[in-house]
Amino acid sequence: MKAPAPRVLMVGTALEGRGGVAAVVSVLRRHGLFERESVRYVATHRDGTPLVKARGALSGFWQTLVTCLRGRPAVVHVHAASHASFLRKSLVLLIARLAGCKTIFHLHGGGFRTFATEEAGGLLRRWIRHTLEASSLVITLSEGWAQFVHAFAPRARVAVVPNAVPLPDLPAQDAAIPGRVLFLGRLEAAKGIHELLEAGARVVRETRGPSPLRLAFGGEGDAQDLRRRAAELGIAERIELLGWIGPAERDAELRKAAVFCLPSHAEGLPMSMLEAMAARKAVVATHVGGIPETLRDGDNGLLVPPRDEQALARALARLLGDTALRDRLAERARATIEQQYSTEVVCGKLSAIYRELAGTRR
Template sequence: MKSPALRVLMVGTALEGRGGVAAVVSVLRGHGLFEREAVRYVATHAEGPRLAKARGAVAGFWNTLRACFGQHPAVVHVHSASHASFLRKSIVLLVARLAGSKTIFHLHGGGFRTFATQESGPLMRRWIRHTLEHSSVVIALSEGWAQFVHEFAPMAKVAVVPNSVPLPARVDRTLEEPGRILFLGRLEAAKGVFELLGAGARLARDFPQLRLVFGGSGDVDGVRRRARELGIEDRIELPGWIGPRQRDAELARASVFCLPSHAEGLPMSMLEAMAAGKAVVATRVGGIPEALRDGSDEVNGMLVPPRDEAALAAALATLMGDAALRERLAARARASIEQHYSTEVVCGQLSAIYRELAGTER
């Protein structure tokens, strides 16, 4: 018996994973996009031991092949970052094109520019360009990333669709703890965790209530060791990776959210903090400056250069010492999410792309 027609096949990482792509897709699914647009999701990557990852990849490719040639989806939408993620998804897109589907390459990960222009050799650069230019649409998270795609792959058709986050119903300021700074992300140098520790050491004397909370997995021992060297081991908390419920609780307690990354796409953790009504300090990298605006009449957060410990400390000191400023930036940050990054807005943009590619209207 022939399988029923499939409208959209979406391919990415396992949704129970801890990365940004899993968070993005979970938000889209939770808002009903899968039901409205007849989306089937296939995971080609999962966290865990090497053997489990290999089994997951094989199963994912097999399910993708069966879907592409058995159900003939109108659109195949892949979420991709760099390195192995790109290789897996580029093969999926090749299979989809051979099966006659329209294709969407959804670009995530702040390291893609370096991967494409510096870390890849001539053949890989050619394959990356080919993949981008032969996709029906490349989705970039910001205008800045769209400009990079146009420069690297001039024939690519690019659409800008930001990440989205749900908007919490209310913000309870009474739960905030003065001096509590929250970081959410992988604990590694590229996320700026060591600059945040250095900034914390500069602030500790003037702000006796200072607490640095690092929510995430990764180099926990390295973070603890550096905090000890700086004399602020008693000022840090390392709860490990936290799920949505604990994340929301930590956001409610935080006075300031800080993400001092060296490179980014459009980080979900920052958008979640803005939606939760938090004053945010982040670095001027990737798509962050398009969501978090500083130095203008519409300022809704504070931006600092990456790898600049002194500037980071100064921005955090300004916010921690000015409750009115924190509240003003927090309110504007939440309003920005409501206007531009809500799930309703982003799901509508994706639905329009699907319908255009599939040649259908509703």
Template sequence: MLQRPIAKAQAPRVLMVGTALEGRGGVAAVVSVLRRHGLFERERVRYVATHAEGSRGAKLKSALSGLSATVRICLGQRPAVVHAHASSHASFLRKSALLLIARLAGCNTIFHLHGGGFRKYATEEAGPVLRRWIGHTLARSSVVITLSEGWADFVQAFAPSSHVAVVPNSVPLPALADPALAQPQRVLYLGRLEAAKGVFELLAAGAQLAPRFPLLRLVFGGEGDAQALRRRATELGLDERIELPGWLGARERDAELAKAELFCLPSHAEGLPMSMLEAMAARKAVVVTEVGAVPEAVRDGDNGLLVPPRDAQALAGALAQVMMDPALRERLAGCARATIERHYSTEVVCGQLSTIYRELAGVGR
């Protein structure tokens, strides 16, 4: 009996490179959402990790392995598009080198910009040679994807010949939790436990609010300098008011969102934070700082409240306003969910990426 030959695996149309998907950062969350929604299968995407969390040795091993795989795929399988998720510093250097290899192999390239610190990195921290290389990388990319119009304007000004497309981060729309699960005056933060995320301003705001709100709880979900946060909470008399559950997986995150009365992210700088979008998708009122792409997603007084960064007093005032006014809280939460449905759903964003891929690859939809 003759056996049918085993079909050779199709070469990828798109090679996507970024951080390991089992990681705990925003890029891993973004890409994982796209994969779960079927983008990889629909557009023949192959994913290569070029960064992993862990020791310096583990990071070096991941970088070298990712470099080797990228070279092998670009030269051997010639994907039409190489799509790199990048931010600043080492992430930019790794991805810019990989995109150079991809261009030399004749591939179209996408530089997908994440991270709120890129403007400072490109304009202040980088020396003249590195600034020229950043501009060259942006200009030579087939497409630069930014998360917002504001970031698109920056890229266009920094590298005028670059071709920019705005594609926001996306989140799935979860089933809504029972409103009865929400605990009064419970404020949830999700992110790194570090000063740049505004966690110490949130503690300072909590100290101002504690005398007026006897049920106040500040929940800090994430990894980082938990000891410094605990020490500062003790100094402010908030020992019994804070919870530090550590990093939260998807199930634990959803449980904490269900219990929270509102969500707060008082960062000093941001791109388009996934944790904020997840909170909005979960139909929570959000109090966030007016940094990065946040003001393009959150309209003050409509689907959330915006406050200046590094301003604990303004933060305390906004948190108090939401906690004291159930009608306001309900309106903000409802509009937040509607915003995600209209502009940030996975269906919408995957469609935008598919269009870019197919235009670069010269194939029809």
């Protein structure tokens, strides 16, 4: 039997991938958005060798072209970040516009501002602006990113839709290990891992008596560099390198964490932070991207300036040394996710957008 024509064609990275976009889309699919809105998903990027990536891109472009010409989806919704991701998705959007489809550019990635305003040359900058303004709608993850898009591409139509986060069941008893600080993300300088190591070393030095501090790093990247720097700082025995971990392992690590820390230099709205908040964990993060709109300093988490290991050390020491504060922030973090970032709320917003663009109401 021939599959029914999709109402929405969604384009992004392969869902078995390990990035934030794959996590975001997987949440939407598990919650039933694809069935409810007749969404077909096409991947234009796969992890692997250059040949695997090239084949994935070509296959994605071909599937997009065939679907747009034969299936005539009402809406083509692309998830895009910077550099090659933007270039792939801008071509997808061009195909969709030529086929007469309404289009959504869904902006992810904390580096897009730098990419668009500093790294891109004049011709590419004009193409970025044209792509944003020619889209039927640009979705950003926060008001701050919406303001950037309005300034960079004044004729773009923008809506704010945060990432959706499933609400895990909470354990009956607290399983957190005292002193355990969890980081989830790519092991690279831009994620603030060096500042976290330096802050951890400072906490150990300044703690009276034995310090229980342990730093657990979950993610792929330059583990050798992280080990080397930890040894230089004298805390090699206090770090754990978990490698990339899947959803089940992530949930288990969150349960064991006393504090979650993400000291990034730039961000959109990181899924790992939202997942930690949903798991009822006290969070320390940096005042970048869309984070401050979600994490309010002293209310549902602690915020520190990026690249400031001293401020980071103070925040970690404060949380690790104050159980009542840690518990209060964790409860407020969970409540924030329940009220503003649940899958029900976000999927409802996306459904309303699809129906408006398609000219239908239900």
